[in-house]
Amino acid sequence: MADDKTPAADNPFTQTYVVQSGDTLSKIAQKYYGDASLYTKIFQANRDVLSDPNKISPGQKLRIP
């Protein structure tokens, strides 16, 4: 089971977050992981909708792995 993990994009149990005005990936990482430097985890899990970690838009639904 753990050796063949479901990618976050295909996993309905991956938590999601809708971007609010003023949010950054770092702020979201701080909220969910307690560590802003882990924003790359969120970026990697949302590469299908994000091309730049510094560009997120209010209303975007992001996966929080």
Added chain:
Amino acid sequence: MKKPSFWVLATLAVLIAACANQRGPAEQAVTAAESALTNIRDMANRYAPDQLQAVDAQLSGVKDSLAKGDYKGVMAAMPALNTAISNLKDTATANQQQAEAASAKAKDAWGPLSSDVPKMVDAISSRVDILSKSHHLPKGVTKDTLAAAKSGLDSMKSAWSDASNAATSGDYTTAVSKGQAVRDQASQIMQSLGMKS
């Protein structure tokens, strides 16, 4: 020694003849009952074992009577024995149908479980990996919570393996029972890690 009278000998002859007349039907009745029980033994052993044990004891008593030559006793006991065998068959059949229906229901329930639970565990595993790298834990998550989630992952993987093996062997009732326990545990861990909004 005085010779037995004609009447004594005649009475004995009548008694022996009467006995001999009942022996055949008694043996046939016991054989038929044994055969009827043999036909349903496997099913009864699985679906009505206690009732089978009682009928076996009843049959054993009748066979004892037969061995002792109590053919009249055998014939007297046969209706009750035959009724008991018939009731045993009815009970075992009903229990078998009930078990098969429960198994079919469990098989249906296994489908969504087998799809959801591994994904829940993967989501938890991912979050635990990330939180393990975090310098600070998020609000509401403590070191103890994280440690419990880590050990919970191990126990869930083990329990899920048991559930999957049960399903593979066709025991969907056990598979669903174990699988639901894993799903409940996963749900609880997700809650504790703040993975549910």
